[in-house]
Amino acid sequence: MPMMILDNCTNCGICEILCPYSAIYAGGVNWRKIHNRYFMYCDESLVHDDFWSRVHYYIVPDKCTECIGKYPEPICKTACTKDGCVQDADHLETEEHLYAKKQYLETMPGYI
Ligand code: SF4
Numbered sequence: 001m002p003m004m005i006l007d008n009c010t011n012c013g014i015c016e017i018l019c020p021y022s023a024i025y026a027g028g029v030n031w032r033k034i035h036n037r038y039f040m041y042c043d044e045s046l047v048h049d050d051f052w053s054r055v056h057y058y059i060v061p062d063k064c065t066e067c068i069g070k071y072p073e074p075i076c077k078t079a080c081t082k083d084g085c086v087q088d089a090d091h092l093e094t095e096e097h098l099y100a101k102k103q104y105l106e107t108m109p110g111y112i
């Protein structure tokens with residue numbers, strides 16, 4: 001399952017710096033997906049998926065691998081002093097799927 005960020009996030013920004021796939025964005029920062037790739041997109045009128053947050057950092061699920069094969073546990077979870085990064089129990093993903101996502105992300109031009 002990918003990670004998600006809770007409302008107790010204090011916007012310190014540490015997790016964004018550490019994420020190996022740039023899956024974490026600051027609150028209010030926009031993005032969009034084109035041909036299976038995510039792009040930054042600054043337009044307040046954009047319709048966002050429900051993980052997007054205006055007020056605190058958020059994680060784009062399709063870019064989160066739970067750090068599988070990179071760290072013993074999600075590095076955002078390890079680093080967050082507020083326990084703000086947690087697994088999203090409503091969106092389960094198998095290990096096989098997470099490894100496939102990792103492989104896909106690492107073959108993208110520019111990697112992240
Ligand atoms: S989730 Fe935690 S580490 Fe990330 S910005 Fe919020 S408080 Fe900081």
Ligand code: SF4
Nearest residue numbers: 019064066067074076
């Ligand atoms: S678990 Fe890893 S890949 Fe997912 S958002 Fe956190 S740091 Fe990024």
